[in-house]
Amino acid sequence: MKRWLIWAPLAVFGALFAVVAAGLMRPADTAVHSTLVDKPLPSFELEPMVPGKSGLASTDFGRGTPHLLNVFASWCIPCIAEAPQLMRLKARGIPIDAIAIHDKGPAVVAFLRRNGDPYDRIGDDSRSRVQLSLGSSGVPETFLIDGRGRIVRQYIGDIRADQVDQIVRDVAAAR
């Protein structure tokens, strides 16, 4: 057998190792690029979810300032986990609107009383229609809509504490 051939498997493994190690070192990109990213928000109009807060329509977006659009539900455990992060984002001046899916008014009121209320508007999407049209498949998910009403980013799963600064930067970039 040729001398170099004996070492070929080790060389192949070395290359494999390099690729995988590089993949591992790169910070995980939790923003999943939905096919709707860079597309205008689909048009929708939702009834108010809780008393004293208006419903949500696609025309509420695209008026110059970027908004976060949070898809949540009162029965969703990870939504409780991300609530403090949303409050922090709100405190840093980022407007947040929400779509509550498969939910009831009193349950949402109780949820907001317990976990804080970062939302300007909450739309009632009891059958997940709008959620699906946004390309969201679960809760919680958060979309970043820029000042022109286009979807810039989609964050899947609960927003963790270490994501807050990145999201603030993303919002600034979407201005």
Added chain:
Amino acid sequence: MIAEGGLAALWFAATLAGLQLLLGVLALRHRHAAGEQAMAAIGPVAIVQGALVAIAMGALIAVFLATDLSVALVAENSHSAKPWIYKFAGAWGNHEGSMLLWVTILGAGGALVAWKERALDRPTHVATLAAQGAIALGFYGFLLFASNPFARLNPAPIEGQGLNPLLQDPGLAFHPPTLYAGYVGLSVAFSFAVGALVTGQVGPAFARAMRPWVLGAWVLLTIGITAGSYWAYYELGWGGWWFWDPVENASLMPWLAATALLHSVNVLAARDGLRAWTVMLAVVAFSMSMIGTFLVRSGILTSVHAFAVDPRRGAFILALLALYIGGALALFGARIGQVRAGRSFTFVSREGGLVVNNLLLSVILGIVLIGTLYPLIAAGFGVRLSVGPPFFHAAAGPIALVLVAVMAVGPMLRWRRDQAEAVLIRMLWPMVAAAGSFALVLTLSGGMGVLPLLGLSFGVGLIVASVLPMTQRNWRRTPLPIWGMVVAHAGIGVSLIGMACDSAFTAERLVALYPGQATIVGPWRVELNRIYPNVGPNWSALEARLTATRDGVGTVLRPQQRFFTDPPTTTSESAIATGWDGQLYTVLGQQDAATGRWQLRLWWKPFVTLIWFGGILVALGGALALVGRWWKAWQQRRREALWG
């Protein structure tokens, strides 16, 4: 206390694994009294290590059965209202538990090698046990430092978060342990190869010692993959049976390598050929198992199987991989030059056929590996993509067909050297059968894809070619391993026919019906009778009653939309009616809010069951060969005992 006992057992087992490695090095370095003592001690140490890690696994199962919510792992993955079988199997339905199961089976494998393995020469046996200890040590370290399954949670929650409903299936009790046992069988082959590289003893005796382990591992992998495929098929409700998911590929790659190894180890045992290649394959087969484990556990690739996305864990496993695989391959480079070349043969011969088989399997393995890792490589260049079935079908399909042709010819070849013309004559009937079915299917169904059409006719040809030699043999005098080969090869043909029929003849209907309405799919008339609620121990459901009629005979099917509360998830429970010539697969969808009609998704899949039936035949063939080898060895020992 049970959890702390389990943790203590794990620490002791890790210490003994380290001792096992140390004793092995000592025994091989010092040939005199100290070496003798180390050699005598290493076996019992391996056995006790296996017992200790089994105790740790037992402790984890105990805390899961008791739903001890003060253990973090239980609180995160279990729930008191779960049926006991899922509490039991739920012990490994999560990252930490499945890693513990992995090392438990590894420990059991090491103990078995220490206790039962007598065919190896002593130095190689000791080196094997030392290598086994080294592998175990790394994974103990991973468990104890990066994935402690026994960590406590204070204060304990009043209820657990529940197990992913997709995993709440009897398949969970069966599929992971089988696959892991297969991986671990390959770890023994890996340790044998490392041991043989250290001592330089690569020959027929080494191959005969390794063969039952490879065969056993291969049978278990075959069963595990077949069962996993059927599980995904009925549980996910998409009507597909293989998704080229990274984790499915992770189980397929060791299987491909093990299949190649299984064939080359026979050449080494019978003809003393392919020495370096066999050692290489033994290293590659287990390396693929470890890479598979890494891909699943690091969460580096998105997959339905990834429980824990944690780059630190990924880095830990990657370091272990570098150590073990890199170490073994470096050892291979340094030592294989000292292994004498085996005996030679001409190209047209049984050995030649097996070499071609090995090369083709390796190419398919390479394709699957590249397809699985390509998204990762592309991400390095800033491109996001996923590699799906079209790539795998186009790249691996044609090579797999060539492989099937070689499989048909191979068993008809003679050892050492053969005549090409004579082989062609022996292949006459299989070729006639393949051509016949090709023409028949082509005329009966005009618009069929090229790949399914070829798959169908090659499958028929392979079955004929596999069974044909048996007509000229005395069945009673045919050794069991030959029977095993025939059954396994025919099983591949059967499976191939199933795959071809499924992809070519499946009829699919997506309809919205009011109760009382009916639709037609394939030869079936399916009527939606009514929708009603149903409840189980930890779920509630909307269930549809469907009456499916075919040729005047009716069957009732009850597909469900199932709602689990912990965690809140909806799953589609498909209902399947199995006939001799295929399956009717039904899934209940959402109700249309505007009209009140119910969505139904129906598939008629002719001969789809052949896919898994073929898989069972393949595993059965392996089991027959294994039993045959044991039987022969047992008879030989008895003869030796009688005649001294």
